[in-house]
Amino acid sequence: MTGYKWQFAPRFRQSAFGWKSDKPIQRIKEALTEIKQVAKKEPVLAAGGVVLFLEKIAPAIEQVDSSSGAIGSRVNRAIEILVPIIAKAQVEQPVRDHWLERLWDAIEDDQIPYIEYLGDFWGELCVTPDTLAPKRYLLSLYI
Numbered sequence: 001m002t003g004y005k006w007q008f009a010p011r012f013r014q015s016a017f018g019w020k021s022d023k024p025i026q027r028i029k030e031a032l033t034e035i036k037q038v039a040k041k042e043p044v045l046a047a048g049g050v051v052l053f054l055e056k057i058a059p060a061i062e063q064v065d066s067s068s069g070a071i072g073s074r075v076n077r078a079i080e081i082l083v084p085i086i087a088k089a090q091v092e093q094p095v096r097d098h099w100l101e102r103l104w105d106a107i108e109d110d111q112i113p114y115i116e117y118l119g120d121f122w123g124e125l126c127v128t129p130d131t132l133a134p135k136r137y138l139l140s141l142y143i
Helices: 022-041 043-061 070-088 093-109 116-126 135-142
Strands: none
Touching (some): 022 043, 043 070, 093 116
16 A cells, blocks of 8 residues: 555645634544554554654644644644554564654644644654664753
């Protein structure tokens, strides 16, 4: 399934949503449903979809009014649901390292920050103690 085209991906472009949170919350639910369905048959493909979703979510919702906390809560819940999909994926170490680099870049690029909670799951994402975390992450622990 290397040519799989994620249905959620085009919906999460930079500043895709206005200030109301209803539509992005609906789109997040749809993305979670799609990823979880793929995970049943293709866990590695689904894990790649999770990485893509987490890269796209913050830039897409950066203009949404977050004063009620609804959008932030939905993103945090999505992170809780999606992290195990990455953690359970059976992949070679270079693939996992590449995913970790992409996720760390997404955390650093997050302007609001919507996906900072992802950092709380970093150990789970690394899977094993000998997994090399991105050097920038390791440096941030000492600063």
